[in-house]
Amino acid sequence: MEEKLQLKSQVCFPIYSLSREIINRYRPFLDELDITYPQYLVLMVLWENEVQTVNQIGEKLNLDSGTLTPLLKRLEAKELIHRCRRRSDERVVEITLTEKAGSLKNKAVLVPEKVVKDIGLTIEDLEDLKRIVTKILNKTKKSLP
Amino acid sequence: MEEKLQLKSQVCFPIYSLSREIINRYRPFLDELDITYPQYLVLMVLWENEVQTVNQIGEKLNLDSGTLTPLLKRLEAKELIHRCRRRSDERVVEITLTEKAGSLKNKAVLVPEKVVKDIGLTIEDLEDLKRIVTKILNKTKKSLP
DNA sequence: CACAATTATATTGTGCACAATTTTATTTCC
DNA sequence: GGAAATAAAATTGTGCACAATATAATTGTG
Numbered sequence: 001m002e003e004k005l006q007l008k009s010q011v012c013f014p015i016y017s018l019s020r021e022i023i024n025r026y027r028p029f030l031d032e033l034d035i036t037y038p039q040y041l042v043l044m045v046l047w048e049n050e051v052q053t054v055n056q057i058g059e060k061l062n063l064d065s066g067t068l069t070p071l072l073k074r075l076e077a078k079e080l081i082h083r084c085r086r087r088s089d090e091r092v093v094e095i096t097l098t099e100k101a102g103s104l105k106n107k108a109v110l111v112p113e114k115v116v117k118d119i120g121l122t123i124e125d126l127e128d129l130k131r132i133v134t135k136i137l138n139k140t141k142k143s144l145p
Numbered sequence: 146m147e148e149k150l151q152l153k154s155q156v157c158f159p160i161y162s163l164s165r166e167i168i169n170r171y172r173p174f175l176d177e178l179d180i181t182y183p184q185y186l187v188l189m190v191l192w193e194n195e196v197q198t199v200n201q202i203g204e205k206l207n208l209d210s211g212t213l214t215p216l217l218k219r220l221e222a223k224e225l226i227h228r229c230r231r232r233s234d235e236r237v238v239e240i241t242l243t244e245k246a247g248s249l250k251n252k253a254v255l256v257p258e259k260v261v262k263d264i265g266l267t268i269e270d271l272e273d274l275k276r277i278v279t280k281i282l283n284k285t286k287k288s289l290p
Numbered sequence: 291c292a293c294a295a296t297t298a299t300a301t302t303g304t305g306c307a308c309a310a311t312t313t314t315a316t317t318t319c320c
Numbered sequence: 321g322g323a324a325a326t327a328a329a330a331t332t333g334t335g336c337a338c339a340a341t342a343t344a345a346t347t348g349t350g
Binding site for chain 2: 133
């Protein structure tokens, strides 16, 4: 019993720890762009497809409206997005990028490689990590109720 | 540039995503014990060593007092820990487990394997994941300023 | 011994996450 | 066409994370 409860034998703790650690490494670079990591993720989703509903963004990031609504309002306050209800269905809020967000993209694209270099990760590290994490993420989705 | 900014080519997003996913899988089991995942981590640290200061807990979990102080007060309110200033140095708050926390341990020890089974992870998944995540965590620590 | 520097924790403020509930709009089905 | 069911966001409330600052005790130094 003792062994099972030791932090070092836990599976989730290293992942939880690494997730926070990497986000902390992103912080100084994202501070320069005046955005947070979750805001950066939302912008990435939008850079891939410039018009999306709150729901569509939420599905891609696994975040609900309770998280997204205030986050999107902050992005709107920074003038990086517009929030506008769809004329044909007023329940839906469509999110679009502003020009300011477009010009941010040039700087944003450089951030991940800066972080990787900063930490000192190799291509092998990244590929190993991504392969196993993606594999397990797929299992978590398949095993849903 | 397009490719670099796609969510699927990001390193951190899968880890951030997996971390939240696993914590969500822990939730139903931890709900039965009436604790959260971060509270569970603090208890694990204490089950390894029954008397520790706030600082010692923070070092093991990489959490600061801004996070730990309110969390520890909630654990105290649940009567799982005691908080007591050290007589010989009043700056230090020593955290000790209550008997109630001791009896929780028997149930807590079973949680991780339930989660692993629930998701459908194999021993190989776990070992692969832990090996690469730990390797990268070590790099992040070595590369600190 | 006094006082500056250090140490340990607490406080404050912002921003996620997520559950539960509410609001408003749209469909569906008699 | 109107009530019930459904759908999309928003709201509310709790609990982390983390930066910045404050508070209080201890230690080091002249």
